Amino acid sequence: MDSTREDGGRRWIDAERRDRVIRAAAAAGLVGEEHVAAGFLDVDGVRETAAGLQTAFGTDAPVLHTFAVKAAALVPVLRLVADAGLGAEVASPGELAIALAAGIPAERIVLDSPAKTPAELATALDLGVAVNADNLGELERIAALLPVRPRGSVLGLRLNPQVGAGTIGAMSTASEHSKFGVPLRDPGAYEQVLAAFDRYPWLTRVHVHVGSQGCPPDLIAAGIRAVWELAEEVNRRAGSGRVTGIDLGGGLPVNFDDDEVRPTHADYAAHLRAAVPGLFSGRYGLVTEFGRSVVAKHGFTAARVEYTKEVGGRRIALTHAGAHLATRTVLMPDAWPLRVDVHRPDGTRRHGPTEPQDVAGPLCFAGDVVARVRALPRIEPGDLVVLHDTGGYYTSAPWAYNSVPRPAIHGFTTAGGRIRFATVRPEQTLAELTAEAGGRYADALTALTAPSAPAAPVENGTARPHRPGPMPRHHR
Template sequence: MESAHEHEGLRRIDAHRRDRVVRAAAAAGLVGERHVAAGFLDVDGVRRTVADLHAAFGQDVPVLHTFAVKAAALVPVLRLVADAGMGCEVASPGELALARAAGVPADRIVLDSPAKTDAELAEALGLGVAVNADNLQELDRTAALLAVRRSASVLGLRVNPQVGAGTIGAMSTASEHSKFGVPLRDPGARERVLDALDRYPWLTRLHVHVGSQGCWPDLIAAGVRATWELAEEVNRRAGRRQVTSVDLGGGLPVNFDDDEVRPTHAEYAAHLRAAVPGLFGGDYSLVTEFGRSVVAKHGFTAARVEYTKEVGGRRIALTHAGAHLATRTVFMPDAWPLRVGVHHPDGTPRRGPEEVQDVAGPCCFAGDLVARGRALPRIEPGDLVVLHDTGGYYTSAPWAYNSIARPAVHGFTTAGGQVRFATVRTEQTLAEIAAEAGGAHADTLTSLARGGPGGER
């Protein structure tokens, strides 16, 4: 349903189709008075974007495209992207467990984390999961484990090319003082990296990830080029092809301003080929770790408007879309703005004159606003507000503040001409909230205060 020429890839999200899905969701009771908020993910759009990603890099070099699990840490989503041809990039034991639950083969999983324990490393090596060490101490730990067991894992080292930060400091991982990777420009650091590669011939991969939202293709390409140059130096020094693969990371930014998809994966791949042509000469296999750019624009969040009020001459809509669903947007609105659509209770879009309004969430603090001073059609109680472009990080990373229930997430397709939904995650129940908050241990502290047993030790 998304309009785009086949050879150009997906260039614009179909707003009319999205409105149609909102109407269908309201009619099905997936969002409204009973279910006050829900996330939605476009199955057709995700599959199309994964196909575009594969096409963008072509077939002249082998590429393993992995999906950054953190972007949508939901097992059905991981199964979907795996079925479309992606592996998984994981950054914790929990994310590894999700990838395995989705049936992703170990040799298509890459483990990245700056604080891997011995147990995590041993598990990954035992499974044959690829591991990118974050630092030289981790290399030494890995060597100790390899001394007593063999592993099929591809082993790499993450480097920080220190090419600078993007427009969002918290998302920039190749800055001068980034916590990630081994710095290449600090005094003596490059030589230490080269010595480590000499010492550990099983290190066959270099990994770089410049950052995420706010890091544009030229900055990403600069980091990749520095890493490729290091790989070439390692191989010249070794007199053989020791480094045989380069993990490029991910981080392609997403346009949150409108429905246009930019930059595309094809544009990024072309930029990379121009900046680092030697990377595509056949000497290296490649790995990518895209997340947000695969799913963000293929998701939206819908929430019910409970009340409206006038305060200080401005209308405020009190809704069920707030910091518990859009944490980054509430706390960093300039860095993470979201477009807001207004729909009647039946899901049809509201039209008519716009007025300046705030869209507030249900959390118990004054700053819980997903939109401030936004020109929108007049919002009424019972309406639905729709947060656009929330397919990445929003539906799968709710905040437990105020113990507000995690909403359901639904996938949808319009294949065959009808809107069909499938459950990705069920809505959290109040019983589950109580259990997660230690309900099974309700008496332990009072017992401990009275001199009794304190439970687990």
């Protein structure tokens, strides 16, 4: 069964289907009293969106569609999108390792980062991963590494067209002072970029990413056009196709206001065809790096309501959905508001009269509120609150404050008319959390204060645990 439906040419997430999945999850015990929070990802919806993305760009120009790993850094999710035809865009050694673990071939991986170390660059070149250099200094590092390494990697340069910021400054990467890329409008920078292409014959790709949420298609297209024009100038000067590829980045914004999927990838591709028709001439191989727009609307988070109370004349639900799961929403509520539904403990949705209520999380700071003064059906203890559109970034950007264990993430499908679940990431155990908090090294600091204790040896940047004698009786 499709996860979206057509309505007058527009696509909508199937809310009735989602409600059936929530009921099934509650019945299966995936969320409730024992497991107080869980994330869910719609396998059918992700596959449908990946297919729509590939169809949207057509076949006029060769296109490698990569998935931005930062949006959902989970090996099974990457295996899913790879199976649906996408590669991976990575921005760290960890993301590269996750992509490789998912089985994504190196030639379908693109490495972006503003601070790549020589070791990271060497690893990428050895593997044959494509690399987009962030700055001219990084090109010098690559040039020094290439003589002793294979030439299998496609190498590009990230450019900042400085076309301005969107409505969320932190998500805008083509502003005047952005930390990313070579700023094309700074004095002398354009000429330096042209000189770099003259100097380095292995430099064959240009890269641009204007921003993500809050950046309208017109702004994104303006940045892409500026970089396409530079590629055209490089090729004109060279008298040949020196630049053979353009990495367009990602950044298609997602509608968080309701269940409508807007804009779609087809909308975006049509916009680019009108604004930069030369992109689709076939002279350039294209790369995209979409993340949020592939998965965001295909995920939701469900959490148990532990208590409710009246404060200052308003009802507050104390839940297990807080800043540890929805960090951006809690810390930047105006930029990242999420819709909330209320379901009974058995997963059926509550309807009826609404009243203004707050939905707060479990963390020990007053700002841990995911929704304020929301008109919702009256929330009761034991209910489930459901946060919509959390398929992108909400699984990969948790906050470790208060050491709350990370919840499980489950994928689901309704293919064949039957709801089935599969665990993507299990719930974090207290033992795992303790180990992550340095449990193996419990004595490391007190050992340093012992008068005759030897220094703990350090290997690979980590001190090996020191095992002193028995603790004093009053510490046992």
